[in-house]
Amino acid sequence: MSILFSQVKKGADERKKIGVFQRIIMFFVSHIRQAVGSLGELWRQPMASLMTVAVLGLSITLPGTLYIMVKNIEKMTAGWDQAAEISLFLSPQTSSSSAQQLVARLSTWSEIDSVVYIPADDALEEFKQLSGLGDALAYLPDNPLPNVILVAPATKHTTPRAARALLERLQSQREVDSGKLDIEWLERLYALVNIARDLVFLIGGLLFVSVVLIIGNTIRLNILSQREEILVMKLVGATDAFIHRPFLYTGFWYGFLGGMLAWIAIIAILWWMGASIQNFAALYEKEFYITGLTGSALFTLLGVSVLLGVIGSAMSVHRHVRSIEPS
Amino acid sequence: MISFEEVSKTYPGGQQALVKVDFHIEAGEMAFLTGHSGAGKSTLLKLISIMERPSVGRVLINGHDLNQISRRQIAYIRRDIGMIFQSHKLLMEKTVFDNIALPLVIEGYTHKEISKRVYAALDMVSLSDKAKLYPMMLSGGEQQRVGIARAVVNKPPILLADEPTGNLDPKLSMEIINLFEEFNRAGVAVLIATHDLGLIARMRYRTLTLKKGRMITDGLGGSSGDFQ
Numbered sequence: 001m002s003i004l005f006s007q008v009k010k011g012a013d014e015r016k017k018i019g020v021f022q023r024i025i026m027f028f029v030s031h032i033r034q035a036v037g038s039l040g041e042l043w044r045q046p047m048a049s050l051m052t053v054a055v056l057g058l059s060i061t062l063p064g065t066l067y068i069m070v071k072n073i074e075k076m077t078a079g080w081d082q083a084a085e086i087s088l089f090l091s092p093q094t095s096s097s098s099a100q101q102l103v104a105r106l107s108t109w110s111e112i113d114s115v116v117y118i119p120a121d122d123a124l125e126e127f128k129q130l131s132g133l134g135d136a137l138a139y140l141p142d143n144p145l146p147n148v149i150l151v152a153p154a155t156k157h158t159t160p161r162a163a164r165a166l167l168e169r170l171q172s173q174r175e176v177d178s179g180k181l182d183i184e185w186l187e188r189l190y191a192l193v194n195i196a197r198d199l200v201f202l203i204g205g206l207l208f209v210s211v212v213l214i215i216g217n218t219i220r221l222n223i224l225s226q227r228e229e230i231l232v233m234k235l236v237g238a239t240d241a242f243i244h245r246p247f248l249y250t251g252f253w254y255g256f257l258g259g260m261l262a263w264i265a266i267i268a269i270l271w272w273m274g275a276s277i278q279n280f281a282a283l284y285e286k287e288f289y290i291t292g293l294t295g296s297a298l299f300t301l302l303g304v305s306v307l308l309g310v311i312g313s314a315m316s317v318h319r320h321v322r323s324i325e326p327s
Numbered sequence: 328m329i330s331f332e333e334v335s336k337t338y339p340g341g342q343q344a345l346v347k348v349d350f351h352i353e354a355g356e357m358a359f360l361t362g363h364s365g366a367g368k369s370t371l372l373k374l375i376s377i378m379e380r381p382s383v384g385r386v387l388i389n390g391h392d393l394n395q396i397s398r399r400q401i402a403y404i405r406r407d408i409g410m411i412f413q414s415h416k417l418l419m420e421k422t423v424f425d426n427i428a429l430p431l432v433i434e435g436y437t438h439k440e441i442s443k444r445v446y447a448a449l450d451m452v453s454l455s456d457k458a459k460l461y462p463m464m465l466s467g468g469e470q471q472r473v474g475i476a477r478a479v480v481n482k483p484p485i486l487l488a489d490e491p492t493g494n495l496d497p498k499l500s501m502e503i504i505n506l507f508e509e510f511n512r513a514g515v516a517v518l519i520a521t522h523d524l525g526l527i528a529r530m531r532y533r534t535l536t537l538k539k540g541r542m543i544t545d546g547l548g549g550s551s552g553d554f555q
Binding site for chain 2: 002003004005022023026027029030228229231232233234235236237238239240242325326327
């Protein structure tokens with residue numbers, strides 16, 4: 001492409017024109033050439049490259065691991081949400097028949113999935129068997145336990161908020177002395193998980209910014225060390241984009257290799273922690289397997305890493321290549 | 328081909344490098360530009376390759392006003408101007424072949440075409456057997472010829488040379504000038520800045536003389552080239 005001599009006959013003997021098709025092909029060839037060249041450049045300085053890749057990789061490993069932990073806790077507690085159950089303790093003077101009437105009444109409510117009535121005598125019997133106190137309980141003058149109704153809310157009303165509203169309605173029933181929702185501790189856990197998730201994003205954000213700055217500085221040093229070459233390239237007609245590309249690809253490779261390192265590090269950390277988490281889960285007689293990086297999460301991890309590398313180098317390249325001008 | 332219209336250049340700090348310079352070089356013409364060090368020869372060449380912009384006046388190439396050329400377009404302008412420097416400006420860690428191929432790689436030629444043209448350019452400067460060597464392994468004259476091969480490899484219509492014979496003995500200098508004559512016969516406009524008066528006197532080409540930024544003579548070498 002010539003600006004000065006587009007229409008006019010050339011001063012020199014006619015120059016072979018580069019066709020549009022060849023121009024497009026060569027654009028990609030040139031990209032591949034520069035991408036491979038940048039990788040080779042990293043390979044020629046293995047120690048320096050390795051350090052940069054390690055900084056990037058480890059900076060992504062921390063938020064990555066924390067994110068997986070939060071995800072797993074969310075997965076683990078997701079099932080518990082549905083188990084929300086309301087226990088209604090009936091007032092002592094409620095007779096067995098009025099309790100039955102209440103059960104019949106509650107069964108018609110649309111918010112309620114099922115109702116189970118546990119008479120005080122049955123409860124005492126069950127307690128006697130489970131507690132191991134046995135005959136000792138026989139010395140009690142009378143049954144201290146109230147009649148209990150267990151209410152399972154319909155699926156739509158299992159969220160903490162809806163369940164709480166339902167509890168309030170149930171408590172206003174005449175026969176009910178008090179009611180208890182078994183999700184208060186769950187709400188606290190959710191709040192904690194929320195804080196943890198916010199922390200992950202905060203730590204991640206700070207580390208990502210520092211990664212961008214580190215890559216930017218590394219690329220800046222690369223640009224300065226190739227000052228002469230950039231000057232000559234500008235003199236013989238290289239566009240800024242052409243000069244930028246090798247540095248952008250260097251950023252790309254830093255990001256890609258850093259992402260791979262982070263992936264390996266996360267797998268190692270999960271494997272190492274896996275055993276202690278299994279132990280912990282076993283204490284609660286729960287089968288629990290930690291889920292690692294899924295395909296899409298791995299893709300996101302690599303994507304974020306590559307993006308950080310390219311942003312860092314782009315920032316540096318736009319500032320510093322412009323300042324190198326032949327004079 | 329190259330026109331200067333009342334061009335002045337004042338550097339930041341007040342140093343006047345060029346004052347109202349006015350001349351025209353035809354397509355396919357060969358001319359020398361001479362004067363003391365600091366007379367403004369390099370500045371004049373830099374205005375053509377847009378390494379500097381004029382403070383006043385216009386520089387035109389092929390009728391295009393260079394003041395209208397944006398920063399992004401400069402690269403494309405330089406592809407039409409072959410530049411040769413006293414200091415060669417070769418890349419020392421690249422082979423002779425890669426140095427000469429650089430302008431072609433930038434323009435997006437195929438590998439086959441690049442190889443063909445680089446060897447043609449090497450043949451012109453008689454360095455065909457040195458393609459795989461590094462510039463450090465060559466003599467000063469050979470390095471200068473590599474620089475020339477790089478400047479002409481994409482066949483630009485304009486060739487600018489800033490003191491191309493500065494470090495060379497008279498015999499080598501003559502060889503270099505003969506190379507320029509060869510390109511000029513092929514239709515390339517050549518402008519050579521030099522303070523080697525002896526060389527100019529022998530050549531009898533048009534000579535532009537600068538003194539303290541002003542163009543004092545414009546005529547045939549030898550007859551009016553005396554700026555002492």
